[in-house]
Amino acid sequence: MPSSQHPTATPVRYRQPGVVLTDHHFAVPLDHGRPDGEQIELYAREVVAGDRADDRLPWLLYLEGGPGFGARRFVGRQAWLGRALKEYRVLLLDQRGTGRSTPANRQTLPLRGGPREQADYLAQFRADAIVKDCELIRRRLTGGAPWTVLGQSFGGFCVTHYLSTAPEGLRTALLTGGLPSLDGHADDVYRAAYPRMQRKAAAHYARYPQDVERARRIAAHLAEHGPVTLGGGYRLTVEAFQSLGILLGSGDGSHRLHHLLENAFVRTPHGHELADAFREEAHAVLSYAAHPLYALVHEAIYAQDERPTNWSAQRVRAEFPQFDAGRAVAGEEPLLFTGETVHPWHFDVDPSLAPLRETAELLAARTDWPRLYDPARLARNEVPTAAAIYHDDLYVDTAHSLTTARTIRGLRTWVTDEYEHDGVRAGGGRVLDRLFTLARDEA
Structure with missing residues (x-):
């Protein structure tokens, strides 16, 4: 069941105040275990500072929280984006099933068939599939060069899976309110x-x-x-x-x-x-x-x-x-x-x-869920990694996050009660700047 709406679309480039945006569409396998099988479409918005639009810049991929939310629609250089654009070309990915990517909702899921077929389809919408999507996109955009990934909330769960399964794709890993329990039910x-x-x-x-x-x-x-x-x-x-x-x-x-x-x-x-x-x-x-x-x-x-x-x-x-x-x-x-x-x-x-x-x-x-994290591999981590952990975060347990932080070799944490779970947005560029400082061992 092909579902890509833009199989040969040329990226569209346009402007907002201070930035240049480019729309990208990618066809990826629904099931990465069957790369030649059904394809779905992913949408991502590239953002670059207006005065650096043609420069060769490293990439930063942003993974939104959720699950189920498309990447935030910024206007210009809002929130943390302004800080990132000083150094990076940013990719705001609508994870599978969200935003402008192939949608999954009450209107579209009946196309799959009945509840059993729908459940089997949705079993492909967790961090493991999302990270495989990211790796396909990375190779297409960067020519194989690793990139920096910023994961907010559930996006941080995805980054933790990334470190467990494909750390070679990462230049730096940054997490905000998103360090999961590695083995907790x-x-x-x-x-x-x-x-x-x-x-x-x-x-x-x-x-x-x-x-x-x-x-x-x-x-x-x-x-x-x-x-x-x-x-x-x-x-x-x-x-x-x-x-x-x-x-x-x-x-x-x-x-x-x-x-x-x-x-x-x-x-x-x-x-x-x-x-x-x-x-x-x-x-x-x-x-x-x-x-x-x-x-x-x-x-x-x-x-x-x-x-x-x-x-x-x-x-x-x-x-x-x-x-x-x-x-x-x-x-x-x-x-x-x-x-x-x-x-x-x-x-x-x-x-x-x-x-x-x-x-x-x-x-x-359902009882056939694969494991998401590899503690042994995380214990050998070599990717510069930093995480903001919000004290008494409503959405992600602080104690679970600290336990996981101790497992990931070299991870540096910033534990703060200055912010709630939305600190990376509410704090402007301050939270992201602090994570860059930690990951680069500048403090």
Whole structure:
């Protein structure tokens, strides 16, 4: 089933303020074990400083977090990009299934067949396949020269796999909030995650104590009146409302959550109801329509060997009864927010996921996942490597990251509580500059 839309497309070059951009399309095997089999398309945007557009520069590949998010669409030299463009030609890759690469969503996946065929297809969308994609692209763009790779969050998981399997392709490896556990099961990941979520919720309420009653009131309203329909048909249940805690992992997330909660209700002829503005903003945070792969393969990124994930976040949540919203509704304690977890009920409340429920069940039951990391090879690492580890990161456990950092030979870490998980974006060029300094042994 050929799916490449631009098999012979000439790269398109255009400008934004201060930069020159080039669109690239690459055909790669769906299954790298069958290089002559079906091909899918990858899209990547090349960015270079406007005054260096024709210079011979080394390449820096950026791998976005997720899974399931396309590379960030910068305008000009935003965030860390300005620092990178001082030295590099940057490639912003839409990983397979995301952005302008061959899409994987409720509209396209039925082309594969039924849920079994869809699950088999999506099993090819983890870090191992992504790194093989990167290696094919690298050889086509650089003529075989190694490149520097910057991995944010799940992108850092991909970089760790890169170091495990193809370090010869790397000149330097940089990771921000993305050092994974090398051998931990998804259950281990979530047993560490729920206490972090509780701490983030407590920190939010310490900053905004008025939100304790606001969150309780919203949860009580949903418990009494049932789910509220948001944009696109998304059904806001109590559990879905709790998952707005995903905001608490970013630098401005607590403030955004506060602003969302403070205008939740409006008085109507029928009594108080959740305001349209609240519904619209909540839907923008909660909907998976723009990134369904995040829900579909989120737990699969931790899967190795013959252990299924089996809806790990849902099972492990039962070990933390303090997350039961009923306690908050009864006035016993503040409502705890969640986030960074995917549950079976997501496929009931979100119309963008509902047609894929059986596919998700099959992925959760899958037992033939290959190993992603090679600790022995990482212990022999020779690639200059540096990682920013964010203290008490909501999304990636700090203790797991530090354990992995000790395994990777020569890796230098910067552990900081200055930033949350989005530090590489929120910090402008400062985080990237610090990682360059560490990797180059200049500090």
